[in-house]
Structure formats: C-alpha cells, structure tokens
Amino acid sequence: MVGRGRxxxxxxxxxxxDAAMTEMRARGYDGLxxxxxxxxxxxxxxxxxxxxPSKAELVMAMITELTSAVPFDPTGDPRRDLGEFVAGIxxxxxxxxxxxxxxxxxxxxREPRVGVGVRALWAHRHAAVSEAITQAQADGLMPAHADPxxxxxxxxxxLYYRLLVTGDPIDPAxxxxxxxxxxxxxxx
Amino acid sequence: MVGRGRxxxxxxxxxxxDAAMTEMRARGYDGLxxxxxxxxxxxxxxxxxxxxPSKAELVMAMITELTSAVPFDPTGDPRRDLGEFVAGIxxxxxxxxxxxxxxxxxxxxREPRVGVGVRALWAHRHAAVSEAITQAQADGLMPAHADPxxxxxxxxxxLYYRLLVTGDPIDPAxxxxxxxxxxxxxxx
Amino acid sequence: MVGRGRxxxxxxxxxxxDAAMTEMRARGYDGLxxxxxxxxxxxxxxxxxxxxPSKAELVMAMITELTSAVPFDPTGDPRRDLGEFVAGIxxxxxxxxxxxxxxxxxxxxREPRVGVGVRALWAHRHAAVSEAITQAQADGLMPAHADPxxxxxxxxxxLYYRLLVTGDPIDPAxxxxxxxxxxxxxxx
Amino acid sequence: MVGRGRxxxxxxxxxxxDAAMTEMRARGYDGLxxxxxxxxxxxxxxxxxxxxPSKAELVMAMITELTSAVPFDPTGDPRRDLGEFVAGIxxxxxxxxxxxxxxxxxxxxREPRVGVGVRALWAHRHAAVSEAITQAQADGLMPAHADPxxxxxxxxxxLYYRLLVTGDPIDPAxxxxxxxxxxxxxxx
DNA sequence: GCATAAGCGAGACGGTACGTCGCGTCTTGCC
DNA sequence: GGCAAGACGCGACGTACCGTCTCGCTTATGC
Numbered sequence: 001m002v003g004r005g006r007x008x009x010x011x012x013x014x015x016x017x018d019a020a021m022t023e024m025r026a027r028g029y030d031g032l033x034x035x036x037x038x039x040x041x042x043x044x045x046x047x048x049x050x051x052x053p054s055k056a057e058l059v060m061a062m063i064t065e066l067t068s069a070v071p072f073d074p075t076g077d078p079r080r081d082l083g084e085f086v087a088g089i090x091x092x093x094x095x096x097x098x099x100x101x102x103x104x105x106x107x108x109x110r111e112p113r114v115g116v117g118v119r120a121l122w123a124h125r126h127a128a129v130s131e132a133i134t135q136a137q138a139d140g141l142m143p144a145h146a147d148p149x150x151x152x153x154x155x156x157x158x159l160y161y162r163l164l165v166t167g168d169p170i171d172p173a174x175x176x177x178x179x180x181x182x183x184x185x186x187x188x
Numbered sequence: 189m190v191g192r193g194r195x196x197x198x199x200x201x202x203x204x205x206d207a208a209m210t211e212m213r214a215r216g217y218d219g220l221x222x223x224x225x226x227x228x229x230x231x232x233x234x235x236x237x238x239x240x241p242s243k244a245e246l247v248m249a250m251i252t253e254l255t256s257a258v259p260f261d262p263t264g265d266p267r268r269d270l271g272e273f274v275a276g277i278x279x280x281x282x283x284x285x286x287x288x289x290x291x292x293x294x295x296x297x298r299e300p301r302v303g304v305g306v307r308a309l310w311a312h313r314h315a316a317v318s319e320a321i322t323q324a325q326a327d328g329l330m331p332a333h334a335d336p337x338x339x340x341x342x343x344x345x346x347l348y349y350r351l352l353v354t355g356d357p358i359d360p361a362x363x364x365x366x367x368x369x370x371x372x373x374x375x376x
Numbered sequence: 377m378v379g380r381g382r383x384x385x386x387x388x389x390x391x392x393x394d395a396a397m398t399e400m401r402a403r404g405y406d407g408l409x410x411x412x413x414x415x416x417x418x419x420x421x422x423x424x425x426x427x428x429p430s431k432a433e434l435v436m437a438m439i440t441e442l443t444s445a446v447p448f449d450p451t452g453d454p455r456r457d458l459g460e461f462v463a464g465i466x467x468x469x470x471x472x473x474x475x476x477x478x479x480x481x482x483x484x485x486r487e488p489r490v491g492v493g494v495r496a497l498w499a500h501r502h503a504a505v506s507e508a509i510t511q512a513q514a515d516g517l518m519p520a521h522a523d524p525x526x527x528x529x530x531x532x533x534x535l536y537y538r539l540l541v542t543g544d545p546i547d548p549a550x551x552x553x554x555x556x557x558x559x560x561x562x563x564x
Numbered sequence: 565m566v567g568r569g570r571x572x573x574x575x576x577x578x579x580x581x582d583a584a585m586t587e588m589r590a591r592g593y594d595g596l597x598x599x600x601x602x603x604x605x606x607x608x609x610x611x612x613x614x615x616x617p618s619k620a621e622l623v624m625a626m627i628t629e630l631t632s633a634v635p636f637d638p639t640g641d642p643r644r645d646l647g648e649f650v651a652g653i654x655x656x657x658x659x660x661x662x663x664x665x666x667x668x669x670x671x672x673x674r675e676p677r678v679g680v681g682v683r684a685l686w687a688h689r690h691a692a693v694s695e696a697i698t699q700a701q702a703d704g705l706m707p708a709h710a711d712p713x714x715x716x717x718x719x720x721x722x723l724y725y726r727l728l729v730t731g732d733p734i735d736p737a738x739x740x741x742x743x744x745x746x747x748x749x750x751x752x
Numbered sequence: 753g754c755a756t757a758a759g760c761g762a763g764a765c766g767g768t769a770c771g772t773c774g775c776g777t778c779t780t781g782c783c
Numbered sequence: 784g785g786c787a788a789g790a791c792g793c794g795a796c797g798t799a800c801c802g803t804c805t806c807g808c809t810t811a812t813g814c
Contacts, residue, residue, distance in 0.1 A: 005784020006783070012786095028298065030244075033774060044787040049776065102297030105352050109290030110217050119355045126354070146369040150346065150362075154370060157349030158341035164293045165348065166314070166341075167307050174338075181334040182342065184372065193763030194805040200765090221795060232766040237797065381758025382810040388760090404674060409800060420761040425802065478673030481728050485666030486593050495731045502730070522745040526722065526738075530746060533725030534717035540669045541724065542690070542717075543683050550714075557710040558718065560748065569789030570779040576791095597769060608792045613771065 015041040016048055020062050029059065029103040056111040060118070063104055066096065067121060072128050078136035083179045085129060086155050090170050093163055102164055126152050143184055154182050196239075203229040204236055208250050217247065217287050244295070251292045252305070254284055260316050266324035271367045273317060274343050278358050281351055290352055314340050331372055342370050384427075391417045392424055396438050405435065405479040432487040439480055439490075440497060442472065448504050454512035459555045461505060462531050466546050469539055478540055502528050519560055530558050572615075579605040580612055584626050593623065593663050620671070627668045628681065630660055636692045642700035647743045649693060650719050654734050657727055666728055690716050707748055718746050 019041035023032045034055050038045045052058040070088040074081045093101060108115040126149065133148035158178055162168045207229035211220045222243050226233040240246040258276040262269045281289060296303040314337065321336035346366055350356045395417035399408045410431050414421045428434040446464040450457045469477060484491040502525065509524035534554055538544045583605035587596045598619050602609040616622040634652040638645045657665060672679040690713065697712035722742055726732045 006786080008785065028294075034776085035774070038787095044789090045776085046778095046788085047786060050785080053776090055775070099294075099297045102294040106287075106290040106294035109287045109352060115355060118353065122354050143372075145373050147365055149356075150365055150369045153346035153349050153354075153366070154342040156353075157345030157347070158338065159345070160353065161341050161345030161348050164297065165306065165344075166310055167303065168337075177335055177338055178341070181338045184331075185333050192806075193761080194765080196764065222797085223795075233797085234767080234799095235765060238764075241797090243796075380812060381756080382760080382812095384759065404670075410802085411800070414761095418761095420763090421802085422762085422804090423760060426759080429802090431801075475670075475673045478670040482663075482666040482670035485663045485728060491731060494729065498730050519748075521749050523741055525732075526742055526745045529722035529725050529730075529742070530718040532729075533721030533723070534714065535721070536729065537717050537721030537724050540673065541682065541720075542686055543679065544713075553711055553714055554717070557714045560707075561709050568780075569787075570791080572790065598771085599769075608794095609771085610773090610793085611791060614790075617771090619770075 012041075012043055012047060013051065016043055016051070016058070017062050017065060019043075020058055021066075024059070024062065024100060024103070025097060028099060029107045032059070034058070054113065056107070056113045059104070059107060059111075060114050063114075063118065064121060067092065070125075072125060072132075074128075074132045078132060078141050079179070079183060081132055082129070082155065082183065083175070086159065086179055087172070087175050089156060090159055090175050093159060094170065098163060101160075105160075105164065151182055155179070200229070200231055200235060201239065204231060204239070204246070205250050205253060208246055209254075212247070212250070212288065213285055216285075217291060220247070222246070247288075247291060248295050248299075251288050251295070254288065258313070260313060260320075262316075262320045266320060266329050267367070267371060269320055270317070270343065270371065271364070274347065274367055275360070275363050277344060278347055278363050281347060282358065286351055289348075293352065339370060343367070388417075388419055388423060389427065392419055392427070392434070393438050393441060395419075396434055397442075400435070400438065400476055400479065401473055404475060405483045408435070410434070430489070432483070432489045435480070435483055435487075436490050436493040439494060442468075446501075448501060448508075450504075450508045454508060454517050455555070455559060457508055458505070458531065458559065459552070462535065462555055463548070463551050465532060466535055466551050469535060470546065474539060477536075481536075481540065527558055531555070576605070576607055576611060577615065580607060580615075580622070581626050581629060584622055585630075588623070588626070588664065589661055592661075593667055596623070598622070623664075623667060624671055627664050627671070630664065634689070636689060636696075638692075638696040642696060642705050643743070643747060645696055646693070646719065646747065647740070650723065650743055651736070651739050653720060654723055654739050657723060658734065662727055665724075669728065715746055719743070 016037060019037045020032065022040065023037055032055070034045060034048060037058070038048055041048075048058065052061055070085075070092045072081075072085050072088075104114075104118070108118045129152050130148040133142065133151055136142040137144045137148070155178065159170060162170050162174075168174075204225060207225045208220065211225055211228065220243070222233055222236060225246070226236055229236075236246065240249055258273070258280050260269070260273050260276075292306065296306045317340050318336040321330065321339055324330040325332045325336070343366065347358060350358050350362075356362075392413060395413045396408065398416065399413055408431070410421060410424060413434070414424055417424075424434065428437055446461075446468050448457075448461050448464075480490075480494070484494045505528050506524040509518065509527055512518040513520045513524070531554065535546060538546050538550075544550075580601060583601045584596065586604065587601055596619070598609055598612060601622070602612055605612075612622065616625055634649070634656050636645070636649050636652075668682065672682045693716050694712040697706065697715055700706040701708045701712070719742065723734060726734050726738075732738075
C-alpha cells in the first residue's frame with residue numbers, strides 16, 4: 001500500500017455539529033437543512049455526507065454529544081446516586097430548549113436511525129443504573145419488590161412527562177420529592 | 189347580508205383525515221404526501237389546503253381528533269382504579285402510531301396554542317386522579333408519604349418514556365408491574 | 377311559457393370589459409385573471425362566465441370593441457378613402473399600448489377562438505376595402521394589375537410590421553408615403 | 565481561486581430545447597408543460613429551471629435559436645432577388661409554428677432585451693435589401709417614386725400580417741403576386 | 753299577487769401547472 | 784485520499800388559475 005491520502009480535518013466535526021445545533025435551535029428538525037448547515041459551518045455538503053450518511057445521522061450525532069454529558073458514577077449510596085442521576089438529567093434538560101427536546105423525540109419516532117441511536121444511548125445508561133439498583137436491593141438498602149428498570153422509567157419518565165406534556169416546572173424540590181416517592185422513605 | 193357562497197362539503201374533513209391517517213400508518217410522517225392524501229380521499233389538493241394551511245397543520249388536526257379522552261371513573265378501590273387508568277392510557281397510546289404521539293408532543297412544544305390545549309386536557313384528568321389518590325391516602329389504603337401529583341407523573345410518564353424514548357414494549361404485564369412499583373405492595 | 381326571469385344587468389358588460397382592459401394593460405394576456413377581473417368589476421365570476429364561456433372569449437369581446445372603432449366609409453375617391461382608412465388604423469394602433477397589440481396577436485395565434493374572432497373582424501373590413509379598390513380599378517382610377525386583397529395586406533401589414541417588429545415610428549408622413557408607394561403616383 | 569464545481573452538462577441545453585420544440589408543435593404554448601418537457605428530455609425539472617428561470621424564458625430561448633438568419637445574396641436582378649428574399653422569409657415562417665412567431669412578437673414588445681435583439685436582427689437584413697432596391701432604382705430597373713424602406717415594410721409586413729392577423733395562406737403564388745404588386749409590372 | 757324562472761354575489765371544488773426547496777449523489781479541480 | 788463548489792435526479796411542497804358547482808337572495812314577468 002502507498003499513501004493513505006490527505007487526512008480528515010479534525011476541526012470539521014465540531015464546526016458542523018455546532019452549526020447544526022444553531023440551526024436546530026432556530027428552526028427545529030424539519031427546518032434544519034443540510035445545505036444551510038454546510039454554509040453556516042463553512043464546509044462543503046460533500047464533507048458532511050462523508051461523515052454522516054444522512055441528515056438523521058447528523059442530528060443523531062448532535063444529540064449524542066449533547067446527552068452524553070450526563071454521567072453516572074455510583075458511589076455505593078443508592079439514594080444519593082440516583083438523586084444525582086436524576087438531578088443531572090433535569091439539569092441537562094433544563095439547559096436545552098424544550099422545543100429541541102421535543103423535536104428530537106419526534107425525530108426519534110419518525111426517523112428509524114435516530115430512534116435506534118437514542119435508544120442505544122439510553123440503554124447503556126439504564127443498564128448501569130439498573131445494576132446499581134439491583135445491588136442496592138441485594139444489600140437491603142432498597143425495597144426489593146420493584147423491577148429496577150421500572151424504577152428508572154418512573155424517574156426519568158416523570159421528568160420527560162413534566163417537560164413535554166404537562167409543562168409543570170422541574171426544580172430541585174421536585175427532583176427530591178420524585179426520588180423520595182420512587183424509592184420510598186429511608187429504610188432507617 | 190347576502191348569500192355566503194357554496195357551503196363547504198362537511199364530509200370532506202372526515203374523508204381527508206381518514207385518508208391522512210391511513211397514509212400516516214402506512215408510511216409515517218415524512219412519507220405522508222398531501223398529493224397522495226388528496227388522491228386517496230378523492231379530493232383536490234386545493235381543497236385540503238383551503239382547510240389546513242400546511243401538511244403539519246393537517247397532521248395536527250388528525251392528532252387532536254384522535255386524542256379523545258381516556259375516561260377515569262373511580263370505584264373507590266384505588267389500586268384497581270389506577271390500574272385501569274394506566275391501562276386505558278396504554279391502550280390509547282397503542283392504538284395510535286407512535287409518530288403521531290411524538291408529533292403531538294413536538295407540536296405542543298412549538299405551538300403555544302397546541303400546548304395549552306394538550307395541557308388543559310391532561311390537567312383535567314390529573315385533577316381527578318390526584319383527588320382519588322388523596323382520598324385513598326386518607327382512607328389508609330395507600331402510603332401517605334407521596335405527593336399524588338408525583339405519583340401520576342411516575343405512572344403516566346413511564347408510559348410516555350417507554351413509548352417515545354426507550355421504545356420498550358408496553359404490555360399488560362408492564363402496566364401491572366408499573367402500578368405495583370408505584371403504589372408499593374398491597375397493604376395486606 | 378311563464379316568467380322569463382330576471383333580466384341581465386346591462387351595465388355589467390361594460391364594467392367587465394373595462395376591468396379586463398385595465399388588467400390587460402397592466403399585466404398582458406397571460407397575467408389577466410378572470411378572478412381579478414371579476415373583483416375589479418365588482419361582479420361575480422359566474423356572471424362573467426354566463427356571458428363569455430372562457431377567458432379567450434372575454435378577451436375577444438374586448439378586442440372587438442376596441443377595433444370596431446375604425447370605420448370605413450368610402451366616398452368614391454379611392455386615394456382619399458384608403459388614406460383615411462390607413463390613417464384610422466394607425467391612429468387606433470397608436471391609442472393602444474404596443475404590448476397590448478402584441479399580446480392580442482399572440483393570443484389570436486394561441487387561442488383558436490380568439491383567432492377566429494379576430495379574423496372574422498378583419499375579413500369584414502377587408503371585404504369592404506377590397507370592393508372599393510375593385511371599383512376604383514374598374515373606374516380606371518387605380519392600376520388594374522394588383523389584387524385588391526394584396527393591396528390591403530401591404531397597407532395594413534406594413535403598419536403592424538413597423539409597430540411590432542421593427543419598432544420604427546408610424547407618423548402621418550409615413551402613412552402618406554405608404555399609401556403613395558402602394559397605389560403608385562397619381563394617374564393624372 | 566479553487567475548483568468551480570461540477571460543470572454543466574452541455575448536451576442538456578440541446579436536449580431540452582428539442583423537447584420543448586416538440587411539445588410546442590404538438591400542444592402549443594399553453595399546452596407546453598415544463599414537467600413534460602423535462603420528462604421528454606430525460607432531465608430533472610430543476611435542471612431546466614437552473615438554466616431558464618421560467619417557462620416563458622425557455623420558450624424565448626427556443627425561438628431565438630430558431631430565428632436563424634434568412635440570407636440575402638443579391639444577384640443584381642432586383643425582381644428575382646426580392647422574390648427570393650420574400651420566398652425565403654415565407655419559408656422560414658412556414659417552418660416555425662405560428663404560435664412561436666406570435667410569441668416572439670409579444671415577447672419583443674414586453675421584454676426590452678428581446679425587442680432590441682429582434683430589431684437588430686431585422687435592421688441588418690433591411691439595410692441590405694434597401695440598398696439593393698436603391699441600386700435597382702438608380703439603374704432604372706424599378707420605379708423611383710418609392711422609399712426602399714417602405715417597400716420592405718410592404719413585402720415583409722404583408723407576410724406577417726397574413727400569418728398573424730388574417731390567417732390567410734402564404735403560398736408561392738401569393739409570394740409572386742405580392743412581389744408583383746409591390747414592384748409593379750415588369751418595365752419591359 | 754304570487755309563483756316561476758332567470759340573474760347575481762359569494763365562494764367551494766376538481767384539476768392542472770407552476771416555480772421552489774430539500775435530500776443525497778455525482779463530477780470537476782485543487783490540495 | 785480530503786475538500787470546496789456546484790450540477791443533477793427526484794420528489795414533495797404550497798400557490799395560482801381555470802371553469803364548474805352550489806348556495807341564498809333579488810328581480811322581472813305572466814297567469
């Protein structure tokens with residue numbers, strides 16, 4: 001083999017994702033056009049398609065970058081760990097315009113590839129959280145009657161539901177109350 | 189005042205909405221084309237645009253018509269009542285293509301009016317459910333430590349979350365487990 | 377037989393034709409829309425279609441009214457009669473925007489019905505003029521070698537040609553020279 | 565400067581213009597649809613609109629390409645030369661659908677640029693013919709009383725007039741008669 | 753004097769074409 | 784090989800007209 005050709009410009013990823021984010025905020029998923037993203041990023045359309053095979057994929061990449069900012073590092077204290085997990089998600093959702101979240105959810109439902117990506121993302125996180133819950137149940141720190149995956153649904157689902165459907169506020173007090181309600185009172 | 193012109197054909201609304209529904213089920217939101225809807229409904233494209241100024245608006249109309257109320261008729265047995273409430277919502281969500289629900293959510297976030305409408309719909313239902321829970325708590329049939337509104341968030345939110353985010357199935361077993369997890373085990 | 381129904385409003389013809397004229401001046405044949413004409417005339421579209429079965433027919437009516445303003449009343453002096461005939465046409469063409477004439481010619485070529493109408497109009501006039509020329513030839517007032525119909529083509533055609541193709545001016549001097557050239561010098 | 569992008573496919577112009585010509589002959593101006601032209605040319609509609617901003621513009625391009633010069637090569641025999649000139653124009657007009665000629669005339673009246681172009685085309689031709697006539701008059705081969713430019717108007721104008729206004733046929737016999745009528749009988 | 757028949761304004765409707773926009777692919781030439 | 788530039792095929796969008804239709808109302812006529 002000979003020369004492997006010109007290496008990819010590593011700054012392009014960020015520029016494009018930034019531009020896509022701006023467009024998404026301004027016009028939503030449907031209004032986001034690859035041509036405009038390219039122009040805003042100062043990049044050729046070809047260059048975008050070389051990295052992401054479709055608009056859906058591009059949006060997916062954007063989401064992944066956004067959401068992966070919520071970590072889950074269990075300390076062993078399940079109450080505290082879950083509390084921080086939920087608070088982290090709440091903070092992340094708060095940092096993004098609601099419209100964007102809604103559009104992404106809609107895009108996930110409409111575009112199979114986006115849906116797959118989003119689900120994979122969550123599946124990964126859920127696994128970690130579920131495992132921690134299972135451990136806590138085994139350690140007798142949490143009631144054993146509940147399926148860990150359902151507990152996650154209840155916690156995260158309540159946040160999404162408030163944000164997207166009822167529009168009620170999500171403040172630290174709510175997060176605390178939610179965790180309390182889900183895990184039950186401290187098992188002294 | 190004088191004649192108001194030829195009146196609108198009242199059957200057209202239903203025919204078009206039906207056709208749109210069929211198309212939506214078959215090809216999803218993006219695959220839904222106004223031309224095809226018109227053809228299927230046996231109606232001119234112009235006639236559709238006279239009623240709904242854009243494809244989005246048309247889909248919105250379809251959704252809101254579908255989102256008919258899930259009834260809540262408490263019997264006094266909170267466990268059973270909530271179980272049926274959740275099961276009813278699950279059934280309703282199951283009957284509608286996921287895309288529709290996602291689009292409604294997105295539309296609610298984008299269009300203030302839609303948002304107000306959707307929220308009003310839910311607020312009404314929530315009030316009834318919350319009241320029943322409060323009553324059950326007062327009767328000692330349910331643990332008193334939890335805010336009734338949060339319980340509703342957990343129940344309904346979990347459903348939406350599964351449907352829109354994780355894509356995990358929502359079957360009767362899940363509904364039972366969800367209610368059990370939320371209300372805690374039977375107080376003997 | 378019983379009642380013959382409400383009689384047609386006789387003012388409508390003029391109002392509509394006027395409105396059509398205005399529209400035609402402003403936007404040409406293609407840009408003329410029946411809806412706009414109706415609105416401008418303060419009349420329902422139906423009312424227009426009751427009188428003229430199509431847009432082409434309407435335009436035809438307009439033309440007829442315009443062009444029928446050029447009379448031909450022979451006095452017996454062929455030179456003078458033809459001179460006045462040509463001058464009259466020149467004056468009529470001068471009173472109408474060139475664009476309009478061009479559009480009408482184009483409409484006549486495009487729309488069979490308009491074409492038929494225009495041709496009928498001219499045929500009538502030509503017959504009168506030709507006859508007068510024939511008479512003059514019989515009386516020895518004009519050279520007999522030329523077909524009268526061709527003489528008319530030469531006279532009128534030159535005017536149209538100048539107006540529509542070369543754009544050269546059509547002034548009284550030109551008209552005189554044209555007649556002179558066509559009829560030859562006075563036969564003493 | 566850098567790459568100028570994918571070059572335009574040079575064969576497309578001809579393919580589209582050809583297709584347009586065919587459609588125009590078959591269905592006339594109004595019946596010519598850009599969609600059909602695109603399909604016949606095996607080209608996307610967008611590609612057509614990239615080159616010609618509207619249907620009118622496309623037709624114009626077609627016309628101007630067709631209006632190739634009718635040659636005028638005087639032999640010194642004015643009768644014959646003019647006869648051939650007129651016959652050539654008649655043949656050219658006969659080869660093109662009348663609608664095209666009419667549309668060109670209309671476009672020339674409406675669009676200044678088109679007008680200038682058309683007039684320049686004719687001015688050039690007229691100059692040559694007028695000069696030949698002047699020469700013939702000087703040689704005593706033609707009556708001197710007539711302005712050469714008017715003779716041209718009469719000859720060509722009569723053709724246009726027949727074609728566009730009266731619709732009468734333009735056959736060789738007519739051409740002969742027209743020349744005879746315009747130039748007068750042979751000066752033996 | 754009252755029914756009948758046509759005229760009229762208003763505007764919905766079926767069609768057909770228009771011109772635009774976006775996606776994803778392609779073809780250049782330069783780096 | 785990457786990249787900018789931009790042409791291209793495809794397919795949908797929303798708009799503008801045309802000519803027809805259906806309302807409710809008005810206006811003459813003639814029995």
